[in-house]
């Protein structure tokens with residue numbers, strides 16, 4: 001890095017300079033830019049998981065709460081960021097980082113994202129975004145068509161219509177889910193007679209007018225935690241989010257769903273929305289969407305599909321049938337920052353009916369005028385970046401068949417890994433992959449035998465020890481290993497619904513090879529060797545059980 005001996009000073013002249021377009025290939029900023037790219041690429045090549053340093057130590061580098069009085073040169077500060085921040089961040093795009101839904105990015109997005117930052121368009125209104133607005137509407141149209149497959153006529157009529165909306169672009173699945181349920185709530189409690197609608201009069205009056213004792217949203221017990229936030233901010237309350245039992249494959253039971261709805265209605269609680277999950281966060285399973293749609297049709301309630309993670313599967317003609325029934329949903333959430341490989345901050349909610357979002361339309365005098373095409377009249381968020389541009393670019397550069405290949409290879413790799421795990425005498429596949437997500441744990445054959453034949457008390461005890469082992473291995477692997485898997489807690493029917501800690505793997509990175517997967521297991525075996533005390537307790541209990 002270019003080292004500056006001088007200290008920077010505060011002057012209007014230097015401030016004006018930082019707002020001026022840098023000139024020439026030799027300008028300091030151009031050099032910094034090149035050096036930064038070089039350093040980032042180096043980091044991305046070398047680090048698998050960032051060098052382990054306790055968070056407590058890292059916090060010391062971020063401990064001053066006062067805003068600096070002394071300005072710094074950009075070059076010096078860049079070095080500071082590389083030393084203190086970049087080196088201690090997480091390399092989410094490493095091929096052996098297979099624990100989360102945040103994955104690798106195609107590199108063409110780095111230079112293209114400059115267009116977004118440099119132009120700094122604000123998508124809240126046309127006046128600050130111009131062509132970015134029709135672009136975003138087109139992206140929403142593309143995703144809408146991916147789900148609902150309407151004809152050309154539909155999109156030429158609605159995609160750019162000022163008074164309609166096919167959906168909303170937002171920062172992520174959480175906001176997308178909140179938006180869908182906001183629309184559903186307002187449609188369920190709409191203006192009627194002398195009641196002006198929940199958006200005007202609020203929930204208390206809405207309950208009085210409609211003679212309800214409460215509202216409910218139903219989702220399987222594997223629903224994402226963002227739905228709790230949605231129930232909370234929409235005034236339904238977290239208890240209004242009613243969990244429905246799942247079967248052995250982590251899918252909602254439609255019969256239980258119907259029974260619960262009947263039960264709620266008897267208590268004058270209005271079930272106004274049911275959510276189908278298309279790709280659960282913990283196990284990657286897909287609810288029987290067509291069955292849920294049938295219940296919703298009968299009960300006249302909004303059917304929302306949370307396909308934040310799994311929605312991208314629709315890109316593959318080979319696997320899109322896994323989500324069959326999604327086209328019956330009133331609304332669908334898809335995160336482009338998960339399996340569409342877009343940087344964070346790209347969520348979408350799509351509505352089947354271009355009129356649905358009227359129930360949340362907002363207008364203001366100076367912007368979002370009635371009849372304008374301002375996107376802000378249908379979004380929960382206000383000022384928003386031109387993120388849709390990156391989705392647009394990826395759709396063109398990768399194309400639908402390109403995404404199909406990416407989706408197919410992820411699913412096939414997950415199947416390979418599942419087979420590999422099942423072939424090991426010392427691992428147990430806990431949830432089979434329906435998409436590219438699976439869970440498993442360490443469970444040697446003789447311990448498995450003991451776990452099967454143990455009485456309930458000992459079974460629980462042994463299972464607890466195994467949970468401790470899984471936790472230990474996952475933490476140690478994250479801290480010191482060459483790879484990263486996450487962990488979660490499931491209640492497999494196979495083990496009497498006991499709380500079971502499992503390794504969770506998401507195989508979205510196309511650069512993850514079968515060799516890497518094999519070495520993940522090998523590494524876990526090695527880590528287990530470093531836990532002789534815990535393994536000793538597991539072995540002792542196993543022996544005791546197997547002796548009986």
Ligand SMILES: *Cc1c(COP(=O)(O)O)cnc(C)c1O
Nearest residue numbers: 172173174224226281306308309
């Ligand atoms: C990731 C996810 C969400 C939340 O999305 P964010 O983009 O993190 O806000 C919601 N639902 C499901 C099923 C998800 O996988």
